[in-house]
Amino acid sequence: MVKQTLVTDCGSEPGLISIDTAMALLSTSVTPLAVERIPVAQACQRTLASDTFAAVDLPAFSQSAVDGYALRINGSAPAGSRFTLSGEIRAGQVVDRVLQPQHAVRIFTGGKIPPGTTTVARQEIVQRVSSSGIELLAALEPHRDIRDAGEECRKGSLLAQAGQYLNAGAIAALAMAGVSQVAVYRLPRVALLITGDEVSSRGQAADSVDDGKIHDANGPLLSAWFQQHGIACERFYVEDCMDTVAQTLAQLKANYDLVISTGGVSVGDYDFIRAAAKTSGFEQVFWKVDQKPGKPLFFARCIANETVGKDTGSNEQNNCYLLGLPGNPAAVYVTMQVYGKILLNALQGVSHLPQWFPARLQAPIKADKRERLLRMVYTFVNGEIVVSNPGNQQSHMLGNLFQTNCLVRIPADESLSAGMRVFCQITNLFQAY
Known part of the structure; x- marks a missing residue:
């Protein structure tokens, strides 16, 4: 420091x-x-000023991960097992009756599994044998394709820390966890x-x-x-x-x-x-x-x-x-x-400095008496960042900004050969190629 x-x-x-x-x-x-509290829906591109905690369990209830059938079985079920079909549960629908042994309920992704359910059979391994009966086409293990209540996080658990930048994904995660308002730094x-x-x-x-x-x-x-x-x-x-x-x-x-x-x-x-x-x-x-x-x-x-x-x-x-x-x-x-x-x-209360990533030079660069920040183009070659110089680096020129997507630090008084390591900062993560 x-x-x-x-x-x-x-x-x-x-x-x-x-x-x-x-x-x-x-x-x-x-x-x-200063810090202000605003609705989550308005907080994109803002920075959290305080730790934020889940307002609900995620998932809020145990639910089906697939379209299929909720089953109650004792242990595993071999292919050919048959079950009595006793209803249907759509997403957003609640069925409180307990599922009986060797019974099944038609269920859809996100649907709340009924009490007594031990596993879910995805519809691809089930065939209807009658208006009220189904048969497994493949063996099925216990507790398959069930999203357990609170498996992602519990109510009151830490979701994001102060200093977190809120992009679209973060907004979605906060909203899904029941967070309605957040404390952010004023723009x-x-x-x-x-x-x-x-x-x-x-x-x-x-x-x-x-x-x-x-x-x-x-x-x-x-x-x-x-x-x-x-x-x-x-x-x-x-x-x-x-x-x-x-x-x-x-x-x-x-x-x-x-x-x-x-x-x-x-x-x-x-x-x-x-x-x-x-x-x-x-x-x-x-x-x-x-x-x-x-x-x-x-x-x-x-x-x-x-x-x-x-x-x-x-x-x-x-x-x-x-x-x-x-x-x-x-x-x-x-x-x-x-x-x-x-x-x-x-x-915005963030004290850490931006990260510089190691990269390899594609071509040699001559020495200069001052450290340079060159506008360059990065690509990935064999899992490594490789940077190339498009030229026109003079401070009155902007034409290379149509291509460049990173800044590269070139040390003072050093001639660098192709393949040598330098450090770069990504300036455009969304550039199309």
């Missing part, structure tokens, strides 16, 4: 911090947001601040963008990134003016939990984010990371009350965090995939 220490002198090249240090500082410098209020006089913010057609202007990629990129994470955000554009940037940050700080800015974090004459952040009440945590792309990464915070949230997880005193990204769109994409995820996790 990296000690949470504010880095105040990262401006020179010797002061660059490592990727691992930056990730740890992000994870440990954030207070989780962050997010503002996107796009800087740069050269950026056209009007979504103009290609032939109508003013001379010297460029189409905005960062705003749509970040909006889509948060949309993928189930979070709404608002977008703001600001001119390269110190006073304007400072005033805008001060306003955003008062109304949002998280501000993501693009551009204005380097050392140019018109890079005002750091100075404006200080003026508007933010405290720098770190600036500049020994990585490529995204070296001038900036993270600052404005803590309204250091004690808020330590006992309750509440952040209602309007703490605000500022993640200042470079202006080049590929750097924006890469830094959000790594650091944006960590920041969101921390706001």
Whole structure:
């Protein structure tokens, strides 16, 4: 664990911090947001704030696992055994009468087995011999195809722990266990601040963008990134003016939990984010990371009350965090995939860092003086992840994002041969091939 220490002198090249240090500082410098209780049906893409327990047994009653016949036999039954048919049980129907020896009841998947049942014969091994009789076509053991009450979990047993991310499957599991509401962390209020006089913010057609202007990629990129994470955000554009940037940050700080800015974090004459952040009440945590792309990464915070949230997880005193990204769109994409995820996790009470998986290089890679985060393509070869470089890795290029589905860490000052081991982070688990 990296000690949470504010880095105040990262401006020179010797002061660059490592990727691992930056990730740890992000994870440990954030207070989780407030907790709220919401219906399970509305909790997809949220994070549990407390342990959650089953409200009922699963299954709630002993039931048939197949369409077939509930039987009462003494031990096993050989092929050719006959039974008297005495009724039918559909799913959702309750029959309380006790099943008698050598009797059978027609039953369907999910149907509650009647008292006295010792086994269930699936319909594929049964033939009707009369209107009220059946015969087994194969031998049958006791207790076949019965789902016992509580075999998955008992009422009051732990279903999911705090920090669990709720996807569609988790929602289904909670609902089936009778959980109607869950305690989750509030979603962050997010503002996107796009800087740069050269950026056209009007979504103009290609032939109508003013001379010297460029189409905005960062705003749509970040909006889509948060949309993928189930979070709404608002977008703001600001001119390269110190006073304007400072005033805008001060306003955003008062109304949002998280501000993501693009551009204005380097050392140019018109890079005002750091100075404006200080003026508007933010405290720098770190600036500049020994990585490529995204070296001038900036993270600052404005803590309204250091004690808020330590006992309750509440952040209602309007703490605000500022993640200042470079202006080049590929750097924006890469830094959000790594650091944006960590920041969101921390706001949702999750302190562990994303996992990096071992992989093999398909082709050699030349050395660079900084550690690189390359957009690459992973495939599985003989049960192992193999990563390949599609090229066009410059920080102003985005074309390879049509193919790439992972980020790969390439150590500084090392030339890597084909087949050497590297570490990757999966960025697209649902990409079609």
